[in-house]
Amino acid sequence: MTKEQFISGTPFYIGGKKYKGDSTYTFDESHISRQTRSSINEKVVTNDYECNVVKVGRSQFTAFTYVMGKRVVVKLKFSDLVSYETETSVGE
DSSP: OOHHHHHTTOOEEESSOOSTTOOEEEEETTEEEEEEEOTTTOOEEEEEEEEEEEEEOSSEEEEEEEETTEEEEEEEEGGGEEEHHHHHHHHO
């Protein structure tokens, strides 16, 4: 996935699709949402907050959330993200 696809809100998997109905993620201005998908037709069932994005760099982004009162920071490279459209067209 490219930085431009990420910023435009293209749904993505982290590391690729693991099973039918696997959750996807989307970026929306300052946070990432997790889309829970149906295992029957892969339509979005719920759309929930996942984490805040604090920095979008040239090749990666930095995000954080709180787990049991502790701040957890993650850094992910755009090259590790797989866009939802690309993954579904390959499997069909």
